[in-house]
Amino acid sequence: SQDSDGGLAFRERHNLSVPVLSDAECRTSMAWDFEIVPAAFLLDANGVVLERFEGFVKEEWRLMEAHLQPAEADRQPDIDWSAYPDWRPGCGSKHLDPAISDRLQAEAEDSPLRARKINIGQSDDISEFMFDQGFSDGLPLVPPTPERVLKMLRGAGRNSQEVVAIVPPNMAPATVEKIAINAVMAGCRPDYLPVIIAALEAVCTDAFNMHGVTATTMGASPVLVVNGPVRHRLGMNMQLSALGPDNRANATIGRALRLIIRNVGGARPGGVDRSTLGNPMKITMCFAEWEERSPWSPLHVERGFKPDESVVTAFAMTSGPVQIVDQESRAPDQIAGSLGLGLEGVFLPKMRRMHTDALLVVCPEHVATLTSQGxxxxxxLRARIQEVTRRPLREMLADDRSGAGLSAAAAARLSPAQLDETVSKFASPSNIHLCVAGSTAGKFSAAFHGWVTGAMGSTAVSRRIETL
Structure with a gap:
């Protein structure tokens, strides 16, 4: 019986001498795999099923009665079959209820879940417990119950124990299951999981250098840009408030990645994370490019992928988004110049030939001005940014206004001609990454300022998203 009280009442009503077992937890029902109750199984002495009946069809149940061995006759109830209709509709078995089914699958011997289960006392507040254990980024978490984790795993279509990446700084293996647990806590839907997996693969490469990104006092953190068809399938925001709140996919995908780095990799403030000020992007920063509004090849195509592939690109950024405001320029070179001048503040205006990346998010109205004459x-655009940010090296000297810049000792080793040489903000135009996002109303673009690039720093990494 799937109802303990009902089973006892049934036994007493029919004066049964056979045991009536309670299956209130529905584990036996799941094991026998029937869809409708009542259900009856006739077994031989070896436990082999001879007959099975689901629902109530009087002739079937009378057939089962006829199959019973004579030795069992004294244990059979005296049934007045004339009191019953020829058939009666049954009910769906409780074990097929999605809420119960997920629990049963999570508890089954062949369950894909292997993570240690933490039992919380009934009087304990699970949200407070997760805060106390240090699982949280400071915001409330969704409790990762076995049922929720099992649902999340369905979004990946991969073996739950497959190791996706070794996560710095603790160099701990992140299985698909551990990724799913953190995705649940972040508030993700199951179909977000492939994006999170691809993002984790990207940031755990040597090129991205997640250990250095975590440890630097500059407060660097991954910024994720998503391209391709998956943007629309997940309902990601690439338009109004693309870099802001209110979109579940944008917010929780970025947050899930950060929670994995924290809870699996061990990157927590005060430990390996030594950020001086911290960074709100250490909670989340993920958005999609508005490819349909861009006059250019999308970011992922520029990085070698096909237009119809879904791709996530990870950048190590230390600050942003910093708005670049130009509501007056009408000529393409003017607006391009404003975007360049807006990037002069990366680190400090005096710092030049920077071996750092910048991610420039160009809004649609600025794009319209750029392309207004063809x-x-x-x-x-990159060349224009390098052009407008060129300054004589002598203007970069440390002085009374600012002690930062080229030191007097270094300047003394240079000739007047060398000091008159003009230098651009970035070491290479390739350090400037471009994408399009934002509302069609408003001439406000934005820049993310990078960390150090190259072998000693971090390089942007893209990964294809393996969707189901």
């Missing part, structure tokens, strides 16, 4: 390529 094609304005990404290469041309």
């Amino acid at each position: 094609d304005y390529s990404k290469e041309r």
Whole structure:
């Protein structure tokens, strides 16, 4: 019986001498795999099923009665079959209820779940417990119950124990199951999981250098840009408030990645994370590019992927988004110049030939101005940024206004001609990454300022998203 009280009442009503076992937890029902109750199984001495009946069809149940061995006759109830209709509709078995089914699958011997289960006392507040254990980024978490984790795993279509990445700084293996647990806590839907997996693969590469990104006092953190068809399938935001709140996919995908780095990799403030000020992007920063509004090849195509592939790109950024406001420029080179001047503040205006990346998010109205007189390529925009940020080296000297910049000792080793040489903000145009996002109303673009690039720093990494 799937109802303990009902089973006892049934036994007493029919004066049964056979045991009536309670299956209130529905484990036996799941094991026998029937869909409708009542259900009856006739077994031989070896436990082999001879007959099975689901629902109530009087002739079937009378057939089962006829199959019973004569030795069992004294234990059979005296049934007045004339009192019953020829058939009666049954009910769906409780074990097929999605809420119960997920619990049963999570508890089954062949369950894909292997993570240690933490039992919480009935009087304990599970949210407070997770805060106390240090699982949280400071915001409330969704409790990762076995049922929720099992649902999340369905979004990956991969073996739950497959190791996706070794996560710095503790160099701990992140299985698909551990990723799913943190995705649940972040508030993700199951179909977000492939994006999270691809993002984790990206940031755990040597090129991205997640250990250095975590440990630097500059407060660097991954910024994720999603391209391709998956943007629309997940309902990601690439338009109004693309870099802000209110979109579940944007907010929780980025948060899930950060929780994995924290809870699996061990990156927590005060430990390996030594950020001086911290960074709100250490909670989340993920958005999609508005490819349909861009006049350029999308970011992922520029990085070698096909237009119809779904891709996530991870950048190590230390600050942003910093708005670049230009509501007056009408000529393409003017607006490009404003975007360049807006990038002069990366680290400090005096710092030049920077071996750092910048991610420039160009809003649709600025894009419209750039292309108002014809094609304005990404290469041309990058060149314009390098052009307008060129300054004589002597203007970069440390002085009474600012002690930062080229020291007097270093300047003394340079000739007047060398001091007159002009230098651009970035070491290379390739340090400037471009994408399009934002509302069609408002001439406000934005920049993310990077960390150090190259072998000693972090390089942007893209990974294809393996969707189901």
